[in-house]
Amino acid sequence: MIRREGKVGRGLRPRSVVYTSLDFLVGSGRRKTLLPLSPAMATGDDGHGLKEVLVTFKKCLTDNQEVLLDPYLEGWKGLVRFLNTMGSIFSFISKDVVTKIQIMEEFRSSERKDSYVSLQSMVSYELSNDLVDLKKPGDHPASGCRTILRLHRALRWLQLFLEGLRTSDTDSRTSVLCTDAYNASLANYHPWIIRKATTVAFYTLPTRDAFLENMKVGTHEEAVEMLGEALPSICEVYDVTQALYSQHNLLDLP
Numbered sequence: 001m002i003r004r005e006g007k008v009g010r011g012l013r014p015r016s017v018v019y020t021s022l023d024f025l026v027g028s029g030r031r032k033t034l035l036p037l038s039p040a041m042a043t044g045d046d047g048h049g050l051k052e053v054l055v056t057f058k059k060c061l062t063d064n065q066e067v068l069l070d071p072y073l074e075g076w077k078g079l080v081r082f083l084n085t086m087g088s089i090f091s092f093i094s095k096d097v098v099t100k101i102q103i104m105e106e107f108r109s110s111e112r113k114d115s116y117v118s119l120q121s122m123v124s125y126e127l128s129n130d131l132v133d134l135k136k137p138g139d140h141p142a143s144g145c146r147t148i149l150r151l152h153r154a155l156r157w158l159q160l161f162l163e164g165l166r167t168s169d170t171d172s173r174t175s176v177l178c179t180d181a182y183n184a185s186l187a188n189y190h191p192w193i194i195r196k197a198t199t200v201a202f203y204t205l206p207t208r209d210a211f212l213e214n215m216k217v218g219t220h221e222e223a224v225e226m227l228g229e230a231l232p233s234i235c236e237v238y239d240v241t242q243a244l245y246s247q248h249n250l251l252d253l254p
């Protein structure tokens, strides 16, 4: 049983994250139907630790600095599995990520799949074919460019949170680390209601020690060491994507 830091988590009954139309749907609201998840993705119980997940981001970058979409999505799927072990209060967040992963996977299995091999090829293909709503929502509400932008902003949160976790004292509160990382990144793009729900969910996060254990990487020291090894590739993927989006003026897509 994971020990919780705040009051909100007490008395929570674990339930597997199974998406139904009755669940609180957050996000664009453009896709109301979610495809069923594999049991591992739904419960988070795949027996793997966070190391394997974070290492996946290493595989994203090619020698010529292209970000490959398949490992990028694999990394996100692993993060969703991990998030699902944190309790059902986070299901509104994992649902949103799953929806975005599914949008991207559909591109990767469409007849235009070759245009979505990397973020660079996706940007080039979607822009040259006018497939992106640049100023306001229009005919392309779920373009690859805007969908990846949402995940890209979340990757910044992950980077800041993991760095906080890595460098903090043993008695630091994960809810504070998480809130600080959120306020410095994603919160700037979320409306009040999402910020509120998110901050409440953060209060249920386990203690730093329990969190490190849940990563299944070995001792706390080993977990911290692993974060130090994994973070540079996450930062690199973030920086390359940021430069790509900045170069094409895509950082504010609606």
Ligand SMILES: CCCCCCCCCCCCC/C=C/[C@@H](O)[C@H](COP(=O)(O)O)NC(=O)CCCCCCCCCCCCCCC
Pocket: 026, 027, 028, 029, 050, 079, 080, 082, 083, 086, 090, 092, 093, 096, 097, 150, 151, 153, 154, 157, 162, 178, 182, 186, 194, 198, 205, 254
């Ligand atoms: C471990 C605690 C996890 C805390 C997660 C912190 C991130 C909080 C994000 C809150 C998102 C709320 C849900 C809805 C968001 C959408 O409105 C919004 C905009 O999308 P739209 O333009 O299509 O409408 N979506 C987004 O901004 C994307 C959010 C993606 C959140 C990804 C969170 C991944 C969490 C992975 C946890 C893994 C932790 C590992 C650490 C060791």
